[in-house]
Amino acid sequence: MNIYADFHHRIAAILETIVASGRLPAELDLNRFVVEPPRDPSHGDLAANAAMVYAKEAKASFSNPRQLASEIAFALAEDQDVASAEVAGPGFINILLKPEVFGRILRRALELGADFGKGAAKAAGKVNVEYVSANPTGPMHVGHGRGAVFGDALANLLEFSGADVTREYYINDAGAQVDVLARSAHLRYREALGEAIGDIPEGLYPGDYLKSVGATLAARFGDSLLERPETEWIEQARAAAIEGMMAMIRDDLAALDITHAIFFSERSLTRGEAGDQVAAAIAALRADGLVYEGRLPPPKGQPAEDWEDREQTLFRSTAFGDDVDRPLLKSDGGYTYFASDIAYHKTKIDRGFALLIDVWGADHGGYVSRMRAAVEALSHGRASLDVKLCQLVKLMRAGEPVKMSKRSGDFVTLREVVDEVGRDAVRFMMLFRKNDAPLEFDLAKVIEQSKDNPVFYVQYAHARARSVLRQAHVSIPEHRLTTAAFEEADLGLLVDPGELHLIKLVAQFPRVIEAAAGAHEPHRLAFYLHELASALHGHWTRGKDQPQLRFLNEEMPNLTIARLALVKVLAGVLSAGLGVLGVSAPDEMR
């Protein structure tokens, strides 16, 4: 299905025969070369760099890479799918495929329908994608939204490529911040019972969103939590606050069509049925000799006034490439956040995940190497962790930055943005950028219905394709417009350069999915869809000047059916691709 992977195999087979003839060494790594679409279309359909990659190994039997290339090209020319194979430049092998190969790909895409581009289930094992994991202390802001959309699209992408994916959210409900939240909620509780609370004191969360938590507490406990010391109500206040905040966060995520399969509570690590899992994780590391009591050098740079040189419990993360060993216990004896996180990641490993992906904000970048070290240590190398960092989002409106300040309380929440511009715009724009590059998000531009707005540009391409298919029903009998009829169409009639370009882009779809999934980079799919949309718009407009290029042509019914088959596949790829990104593919844009 992926012709690039397919030809990689064929060329590898040719190399093997040369190995068998003794002119290349037996231990040749046949995965080192690539088969890819050449940048310049005049170079053919496929380009392989095998001869140059193996130039060193070939030195003994071939005087230069071109000689090896020409032997490979000669063998390839025998392939029934190859129109020509030529050596170019320093030793590229440029392959031109016979037209029927593309017809076959198109037919295959028709047969597979929505499954076209999907990968076969990989034996690599289960994948866990942890994303969002925003503290349950308030509404999500736009930065959280980027991580949320990125993680969700990545999970979709991995699933589409054949992986077994679990989406997970880690609730940070154990630290001092949630105690502050609980106190803030208790204040709102008193307010709900009719007390005048005045201004919210410094150090507590001022947001109105805690009012409903206060009301819940009042309804649930009446005034029974009123005249009591904090130790007697904080438990209840905390539970209600976290519950309320998580409900709000889930609601905000739902507005973006994001749902997690598992919400994992940090508190459950020490208070759950499994006992103290943090202690267990530390014990496991200690058993491997990776935990010790020792001292750390003071941090360089900014002088820390409260620095105190003391002996502490440390994880030997330097054994796995970290810069310094990391503390597991705080001075008050409690676990550090890192210790809890170690235990959390241990549960992921114990639950059988082979690949862990964490999506974090860029401000946590300094945390990556210690976490990777922990995963490597805990899993004894059987599981790997990839941390994807999402850079900041700069919110703009018509080119002017939108001021966001938490202090004045007028910061823009994710929900406000989604409500203003819509789920599709938020999702696509968040994905139309590499995750580790800062993102400018212009509220005015993303609702603009023009080619300046990539969301509409791609959706419009899909709508146009669907429009042609709708239009076809006016003049063409129903029985000729079935998928079966399309599969039987003479696709060899599609010879216009514009059509061929579109078909070749379609042929790249499985490769794009594979590459984007392998690199954990959903933005590659977004850019591919934009390119495909552009090719479709271009071909469409050419039909304005040259009516014979239009998809519908009443004088040539067989050609029309072949073209409609192409349009159907185009709509399918656009729809599937947008689906992976979590963006809708409307049938019309009116």
Place this chain on the structure above:
RNA sequence: GACUCCGUAGCUCAGUUGGAUAGAGCAGCCGCCUUCUAAGCGGCAGGUCGCAGGUUCGAAUCCUGCCGGGGUCGCCA
């Protein structure tokens, strides 16, 4: 000071994990609507890929050193 991400057209950014003559959108200029949606398309112009070395058949991409910007830097999460 250490670590990390970034630096590509005037602006916002891609660049297929090292490939051939570095691309797209905006902004600027010039064109294309009787006909499947002009919410679109075509063309022109625009570059020392931050700088300097190195690695090799080949570097925007990998390594080293500088310059500039963001982030982080025992006990917060």
